[in-house]
Amino acid sequence: MNDVLAHSQAWVNGTLTNLINPQTAVYAADLYQGTDPSKLNFAERAWMDWYLYWGNPILATGIMSFVLHELIYFGRAIPWIIIDSMPSMRKYKLQEDRTPTPEQQWECTKSVLLSHFTVELPQIWSFHPICEYFGMATHSVPFPSVLTMLWQIGIFFVFEDTFHYWAHRALHWGPLYKHIHKKHHEFSAPFGLAAEYAHPLEVFILGSGTIGGPFLLCALTKNLHILTVYVWIVLRLFQAIDAHSGYDFPISMHNWMPFWAGADHHDHHHMAFVGCYSTSFRWWDHFMGTDLNYKRYRARQAEAKKQAKEQGLSWPTKEATKNAKGMPLKKKAE
Numbered sequence: 001m002n003d004v005l006a007h008s009q010a011w012v013n014g015t016l017t018n019l020i021n022p023q024t025a026v027y028a029a030d031l032y033q034g035t036d037p038s039k040l041n042f043a044e045r046a047w048m049d050w051y052l053y054w055g056n057p058i059l060a061t062g063i064m065s066f067v068l069h070e071l072i073y074f075g076r077a078i079p080w081i082i083i084d085s086m087p088s089m090r091k092y093k094l095q096e097d098r099t100p101t102p103e104q105q106w107e108c109t110k111s112v113l114l115s116h117f118t119v120e121l122p123q124i125w126s127f128h129p130i131c132e133y134f135g136m137a138t139h140s141v142p143f144p145s146v147l148t149m150l151w152q153i154g155i156f157f158v159f160e161d162t163f164h165y166w167a168h169r170a171l172h173w174g175p176l177y178k179h180i181h182k183k184h185h186e187f188s189a190p191f192g193l194a195a196e197y198a199h200p201l202e203v204f205i206l207g208s209g210t211i212g213g214p215f216l217l218c219a220l221t222k223n224l225h226i227l228t229v230y231v232w233i234v235l236r237l238f239q240a241i242d243a244h245s246g247y248d249f250p251i252s253m254h255n256w257m258p259f260w261a262g263a264d265h266h267d268h269h270h271m272a273f274v275g276c277y278s279t280s281f282r283w284w285d286h287f288m289g290t291d292l293n294y295k296r297y298r299a300r301q302a303e304a305k306k307q308a309k310e311q312g313l314s315w316p317t318k319e320a321t322k323n324a325k326g327m328p329l330k331k332k333a334e
C-alpha cells in the first residue's frame with residue numbers, strides 16, 4: 001500500500017502536478033491496494049501509471065479505448081490507401097478494374113469519423129462501467145498469462161464469426177437491408193477505410209458480436225482482463241479492414257490457412273450482394289451453402305487468369321476480366 005502511495009505521489013510531485021491533486025493520488029492509491037509495484041514488469045507498471053495519471057478509471061479506460069480504436073483503424077487503413085495508389089499492385093486486386101477514387105476515400109473517411117465521434121464515443125464512455133458490471137479486471141495488474149489470453153481470444157473469434165454470420169444474414173432480409181445494411185453496400189468494390197462505413201444501428205448490432213463474447217465469458221468465468229479484450233479488438237479491426245482491402249496477395253492468410261475468410265471472401269460479398277456472410281472463417285458459409293456463387297466465380301476467375309497467361313496477355317486486362325464475369329452476380333437481397 002505504501003509503495004503504491006509513494007508511486008502515486010511521485011506523479012503528483014513530478015511534472016504532472018497540475019493534472020492530479022494529492023486527494024486524487026490517495027484515491028488512485030486505493031485503486032492499487034495490495035499491489036506491489038516492484039513485482040510488476042515494465043508494461044504492467046506503465047498500465048498502472050496510466051490509471052494513476054488520470055485518477056479516474058472511467059476516464060482512463062474511455063480515453064484508452066477511443067484512442068486505440070482511432071489509431072488502429074486509420075493506422076491500418078493507410079497502407080491500403082498507399083497500395084491503391086500503386087499501379088504495380090493492380091495485379092493483386094480482386095476486382096481487377098475497380099480502384100477507389102480519392103474522392104470516394106475522402107467521403108468514406110468523413111462518414112466514418114462522424115460516426116466515431118457521435119455514435120461510438122458515448123458508447124466507449126460506458127465501456128468501463130459495463131466491464132466492471134460483468135466483473136472484468138480493468139485497472140488491475142498483473143496481466144493474465146499469454147496462454148490465458150490466447151484461448152480466450154480464440155473463443156472470441158469463433159463467437160464473433162458465428163454471431164456475425166447470422167446477424168449479417170438477417171441484415172440482408174428486405175426491410176433490414178433497405179433501412180440499415182444498404183449503406184455498407186454502397187461500395188461494391190470495398191477498400192480498407194470502408195470497413196466501418198455503415199449505419200449506426202449496424203455498428204451497434206454487429207459490434208455486439210465483437211464485445212458480446214468477452215462479456216459472456218466474463219459473466220460465466222469472472223476471469224477476464226480488459227487487456228485481453230483490447231488485443232482481441234485490435235485483431236478484429238485488422239481482420240475487418242484487411243477483409244475490405246480488395247486485395248489478395250500470395251502471402252494473404254487464406255492462402256496458407258484455408259479456413260480463414262480474408263478479403264478474397266468478403267470482397268465477393270460486396271461485389272455480388274449475397275453469400276459469404278461470415279467475418280473471420282469460412283465454415284458457416286460452407287456448411288450453409290451460402291458460398292456456392294463465390295466458389296463458381298473464383299473458379300472462372302482463375303481460369304480466365306490462366307488463359308490470359310497462355311495467350312500472353314497481361315493480367316488484369318479488360319478482355320480477361322470480361323471472361324471471368326459470365327454469371328449473373330446481382331440478385332435481390334434475401
Ligand SMILES: [Zn+2]
Nearest residue numbers: 168172181269
Ligand atoms: Zn452484407
Ligand SMILES: [Zn+2]
Nearest residue numbers: 184244266270
Ligand atoms: Zn463489408
